[in-house]
Amino acid sequence: MKPPPRNLFQNLPVALNQESIEKLIEQDSFRIERIVSRGQHSPTGFWYDQDEHEWVAVLAGKAELQIDGLAQSVTLNPGDTYHLPAHTKHRVAWTEPNHATIWLAVFWKE
Amino acid sequence: MKPPPRNLFQNLPVALNQESIEKLIEQDSFRIERIVSRGQHSPTGFWYDQDEHEWVAVLAGKAELQIDGLAQSVTLNPGDTYHLPAHTKHRVAWTEPNHATIWLAVFWKE
Numbered sequence: 001m002k003p004p005p006r007n008l009f010q011n012l013p014v015a016l017n018q019e020s021i022e023k024l025i026e027q028d029s030f031r032i033e034r035i036v037s038r039g040q041h042s043p044t045g046f047w048y049d050q051d052e053h054e055w056v057a058v059l060a061g062k063a064e065l066q067i068d069g070l071a072q073s074v075t076l077n078p079g080d081t082y083h084l085p086a087h088t089k090h091r092v093a094w095t096e097p098n099h100a101t102i103w104l105a106v107f108w109k110e
Numbered sequence: 111m112k113p114p115p116r117n118l119f120q121n122l123p124v125a126l127n128q129e130s131i132e133k134l135i136e137q138d139s140f141r142i143e144r145i146v147s148r149g150q151h152s153p154t155g156f157w158y159d160q161d162e163h164e165w166v167a168v169l170a171g172k173a174e175l176q177i178d179g180l181a182q183s184v185t186l187n188p189g190d191t192y193h194l195p196a197h198t199k200h201r202v203a204w205t206e207p208n209h210a211t212i213w214l215a216v217f218w219k220e
Contacts (some may be wrong), residue, residue, distance in 0.1 A: 008167060009189035025165050025193065030140065030218050032165060055135050055142060057118060057214070059169065059189075079119035079169075083135065104167070106216060108140050 005034060008059055012036055012100050029109040037063070039097035047089040052107040054084040061101025064094040086110075115144065118169055122146055122210050139219040147173070149207035157199040162217040164194040171211025174204040196220075 005011040005022060013020040016038040025032040042048070047068060058076040065074040065082060068089035074082060084090055086109075095101040115121040115132060123130040126148040135142040152158070157178060168186040175184040175192060178199035184192060194200055196219075205211040 006191055007187075007189040008191060024191065025216075027218065027220065032216060077117075079117040081116055081118060081134065104214070106135075106142060108137065108218075110137065 008034055008102060008104065012102075016040075016100070031107050033103075033105045033107070035103040035105055037061070037092070037095040037101045037103070038099070039095055040092070041094050042091035047091050049087055049089050050084075050107075051086055052109055053086050055081065055106045056084065057081040057104045059102045059104055061096045061099050063092060063096070063101050063103070066091045066093040118144055118212060118214065122212075126150075126210070141217050143215045143217070145213040145215055147171070147202070147205040147211045147213070148209070149205055150202070151204050152201035157201050159197055159199050160194075160217075161196055162219055163196050165191065165216045166194065167191040167214045169212045169214055171209050172206045173202060173211050173213070176201045176203040
């Protein structure tokens with residue numbers, strides 16, 4: 001298995017036919033991932049509904065999160081963070097199609 | 111108490127006489143902090159020796175970490191990450207004096 005990247009902005013996956021997910025830290029009840037998207041979004045009608053809490057930051061690029069119950073989607077620009085408590089239904093509505101969107105995502109159980 | 115910043119690159123503390131530490135997420139056995147330094151470093155002879163595991167990323171600026179037992183210090187440029195298992199003795203040897211160094215630090219217990 002390829003070692004995880006030591007630099008969050010480097011060694012971006014060359015082909016991005018689908019979202020790339022790399023685990024940076026993995027423990028029983030806790031993990032940190034780098035996610036790289038280029039235009040990918042959640043399928044229509046698909047909602048994440050996770051047992052884990054998630055905290056996410058967009059470090060480069062741009063994304064739109066849709067949160068169940070919120071009328072407006074949430075735009076995430078570089079540096080923007082968002083806390084998704086467990087079972088906050090959400091989906092990625094949009095990511096920049098022509099540039100890599102780099103996410104840092106932290107997941108944990110209570 | 112001031113709410114934590116929603117954007118990691120914005121609302122930097124105006125005065126940086128000392129390092130600024132803001133808790134972004136705080137749970138019993140887990141927390142995420144934004145740390146902003148401008149020239150601060152650990153006092154001579156001081157070493158962090160933590161019960162918690164730490165994963166750190168430099169998002170802007172530049173820093174040098176000194177790790178007990180490593181002859182060379184570790185330079186952290188934007189995007190660089192470093193994993194410090196519990197009781198890895200370390201100190202911040204240097205941070206950029208004229209620009210803010212923005213750290214994202216995640217701490218957890220096993």
